[in-house]
Amino acid sequence: MPQSLLPAPFRPLPLALAIAVTLSGAAGCGRGEYATVNAPMNAAGADAAGHHPPTATTAKRNAAVAKSLPLEDRQDFEDANRGLVAREPDLVINGRTGDAPIWNLKEYAFVDGPAPDSVNPSLWRQARLNGIHGLFQVAEGVWQVRGYDIANLSLIRGKTGWIVVDPLTTKETAAAALALARKHLGTEPIVAVIFTHSHVDHFGGVAAVLEDEHTDSKNLRVLAPAGFLEEATSENVLAGIAMGRRAGFMYGTALERSPRGHVDTGLGKAPARGSISIVEPNETVDHTPQDIDIDGVAFRFQHTPGSEAPAELMFYLPAVKALCGAEVVSHNLHNLYTLRGAKVRDALRWSGYIDEAIDLFADVDVVFASHHWPVFGHERSVEFLEQQRDAYKYIHDQTLRMANAGMTPREIAEEISLPSTLEKVFSVRDYYGTVRHNAKAVYQNYFGWYDGNPANLDPLPPVEAGKRYVEAMGGSAAVLARGEQSFERGEYRWTATMLDHLVFAEPDNTQARELLARAYDQLGYQAESGPWRDVYLTGAFELRHGTQDPPLPPAAASELLRRLSPARFFDAMATRVIGPKADGADLTINFVFTDVGETHVVELSNAVLHHRRTDADPKASATVKLTRDFLVRVSTGQAGLRDLVFSDELAVEGSRLDVMSFFSLLDRPDGKFAIVTP
Numbered sequence: 001m002p003q004s005l006l007p008a009p010f011r012p013l014p015l016a017l018a019i020a021v022t023l024s025g026a027a028g029c030g031r032g033e034y035a036t037v038n039a040p041m042n043a044a045g046a047d048a049a050g051h052h053p054p055t056a057t058t059a060k061r062n063a064a065v066a067k068s069l070p071l072e073d074r075q076d077f078e079d080a081n082r083g084l085v086a087r088e089p090d091l092v093i094n095g096r097t098g099d100a101p102i103w104n105l106k107e108y109a110f111v112d113g114p115a116p117d118s119v120n121p122s123l124w125r126q127a128r129l130n131g132i133h134g135l136f137q138v139a140e141g142v143w144q145v146r147g148y149d150i151a152n153l154s155l156i157r158g159k160t161g162w163i164v165v166d167p168l169t170t171k172e173t174a175a176a177a178l179a180l181a182r183k184h185l186g187t188e189p190i191v192a193v194i195f196t197h198s199h200v201d202h203f204g205g206v207a208a209v210l211e212d213e214h215t216d217s218k219n220l221r222v223l224a225p226a227g228f229l230e231e232a233t234s235e236n237v238l239a240g241i242a243m244g245r246r247a248g249f250m251y252g253t254a255l256e257r258s259p260r261g262h263v264d265t266g267l268g269k270a271p272a273r274g275s276i277s278i279v280e281p282n283e284t285v286d287h288t289p290q291d292i293d294i295d296g297v298a299f300r301f302q303h304t305p306g307s308e309a310p311a312e313l314m315f316y317l318p319a320v321k322a323l324c325g326a327e328v329v330s331h332n333l334h335n336l337y338t339l340r341g342a343k344v345r346d347a348l349r350w351s352g353y354i355d356e357a358i359d360l361f362a363d364v365d366v367v368f369a370s371h372h373w374p375v376f377g378h379e380r381s382v383e384f385l386e387q388q389r390d391a392y393k394y395i396h397d398q399t400l401r402m403a404n405a406g407m408t409p410r411e412i413a414e415e416i417s418l419p420s421t422l423e424k425v426f427s428v429r430d431y432y433g434t435v436r437h438n439a440k441a442v443y444q445n446y447f448g449w450y451d452g453n454p455a456n457l458d459p460l461p462p463v464e465a466g467k468r469y470v471e472a473m474g475g476s477a478a479v480l481a482r483g484e485q486s487f488e489r490g491e492y493r494w495t496a497t498m499l500d501h502l503v504f505a506e507p508d509n510t511q512a513r514e515l516l517a518r519a520y521d522q523l524g525y526q527a528e529s530g531p532w533r534d535v536y537l538t539g540a541f542e543l544r545h546g547t548q549d550p551p552l553p554p555a556a557a558s559e560l561l562r563r564l565s566p567a568r569f570f571d572a573m574a575t576r577v578i579g580p581k582a583d584g585a586d587l588t589i590n591f592v593f594t595d596v597g598e599t600h601v602v603e604l605s606n607a608v609l610h611h612r613r614t615d616a617d618p619k620a621s622a623t624v625k626l627t628r629d630f631l632v633r634v635s636t637g638q639a640g641l642r643d644l645v646f647s648d649e650l651a652v653e654g655s656r657l658d659v660m661s662f663f664s665l666l667d668r669p670d671g672k673f674a675i676v677t678p
Contacts, residue, residue, distance in 0.1 A: 081132060161192075
């Protein structure tokens with residue numbers, strides 16, 4: 001096949017990278033590399049990345065936060081350390097020789113003692129708690145390995161072996177967690193795996209289970225909520241390029257681990273890097289309550305779809321009165337809308353599932369989950385569940401109350417706060433999601449993006465608006481002067497608003513970029529939310545250093561891509577048709593996947609790509625024969641040009657010109673688009 005026929009999907013696909021970076025909630029990444037377009041400003045006190053010191057205003061505001069909260073309360077620290085069996089003091093998990101570590105808790109050794117002025121003291125407290133790692137006993141027959149990934153791996157002892165719950169993000173971190181458990185708990189076989197939900201940090205490490213010498217893979221029971229495989233393999237595929245780029249901001253993948261950089265996500269330290277895998281469930285949870293015996297252990301499952309994930313479950317162990325809350329409950333306010341971008345989650349439904357759990361599992365004595373540490377004791381467990389339930393419902397109800405009074409999303413976000421009975425409860429603080437952006441999510445869920453104000457129906461785009469604002473304010477010098485004044489007054493949100501307009505009007509204005517970066521530094525230092533901090537500080541970093549490269553190699557997603565149906569590849573392909581370029585094109589091509597026995601007819605007309613699984617269309621101008629496995633290897637860069645030219649797994653019959661024309665109409669985004677500049 002000539003090289004001219006090798007554009008778009010037959011070169012390394014951004015789609016594969018998008019899946020590797022953003023599949024699920026946790027979209028995981030390690031630190032990426034940046035192309036430097038501006039040298040870091042060597043201002044007095046700036047660190048190596050250019051981040052400026054906290055101002056007196058920031059220090060004062062963070063001190064006020066410390067005074068407003070019971071930071072001296074040690075209950076969470078006691079719970080997080082309770083049941084410790086063993087830990088590795090300097091935890092580093094390596095991958096391939098020569099690569100950066102996949103997981104390195106030593107990077108967070110600085111998170112100790114009092115909070116520095118550059119970190120919100122409430123977030124600092126959460127970061128210290130998330131640094132408590134090791135193997136812990138939760139209840140009789142129940143253990144967790146915490147701090148080996150952003151999520152927890154849970155182990156339940158059955159009559160003949162182990163039941164593994166949520167085997168982390170990557171094979172490497174899961175293998176290390178299992179090795180710690182094996183060392184101290186024994187080498188009984190793994191007889192079952194439970195995936196609580198469809199986000200990658202809860203299933204991606206399953207290869208470590210399958211490859212474990214004590215696992216009988218052929219007889220392994222794999223339980224998951226209904227729709228798990230479809231959601232796990234398809235979530236974020238269509239919008240994955242943009243989600244992957246934004247995930248780099250949300251998780252601070254380019255930031256140093258330091259008091260002026262990334263400290264914690266609020267949900268855990270950070271997403272792990274490494275090899276992502278998946279296995280198809282052979283048992284499904286699809287109703288509530290659903291009682292299942294797994295290796296002699298009685299489970300009562302609660303089906304909770306459309307809560308924190310599209311496919312999710314919780315379960316109860318009646319014998320020890322232990323509730324696994326999956327990610328429906330955790331020690332933070334979670335996201336109704338995640339900043340990487342995702343479909344909005346239903347706050348009322350979410351709250352309803354927690355209320356249902358309180359009734360279903362009324363004698364609960366311990367709550368453990370897929371993140372963070374357990375809650376022990378009946379009264380404290382019920383109180384924890386009630387506070388989680390009420391936080392989501394309060395945000396839901398009050399947002400609608402204010403919306404029905406005519407308030408817009410921004411006005412609601414500025415007004416809303418949790419009631420006094422909840423505002424100082426650490427388990428519903430803004431460590432991951434925030435009250436402010438969750439209120440906007442509730443508004444969006446009911447009313448969409450338009451706030452009803454005609455001025456916001458068709459506003460000018462950012463560059464044009466920036467130019468007009470700068471002109472109206474007297475030019476760039478005047479905007480800079482006003483920006484410096486507002487910065488000195490500690491009005492960092494207003495500084496950011498003004499300078500954002502100037503940067504979009506004049507992206508090469510280095511003074512404007514640096515002043516905006518300084519404002520972002522201070523907003524980041526003040527943020528209680530880990531993602532908000534990382535978003536601000538990454539914005540500052542990119543203003544100083546340029547745009548982030550994708551942080552993970554596409555090959556990391558190979559196993560997931562092999563589970564992706566050909567239909568999903570074509571769904572993603574349809575989103576890459578360049579509409580104006582495809583205007584007037586009329587093409588029909590057969591794609592025959594010889595290894596899975598599927599034929600898909602792809603039609604392009606009206607600048608829209610349609611596909612259907614059916615018999616080959618005899619009127620098609622060309623037929624492309626290939627294997628799905630070959631497509632995966634090419635899309636992840638594991639097969640190169642020589643393989644494309646000489647492989648027996650790829651052949652074209654009919655008009656090669658039409659095939660070439662078809663692929664030339666597809667966009668090839670690289671996931672490196674600008675965010676803080678035009």
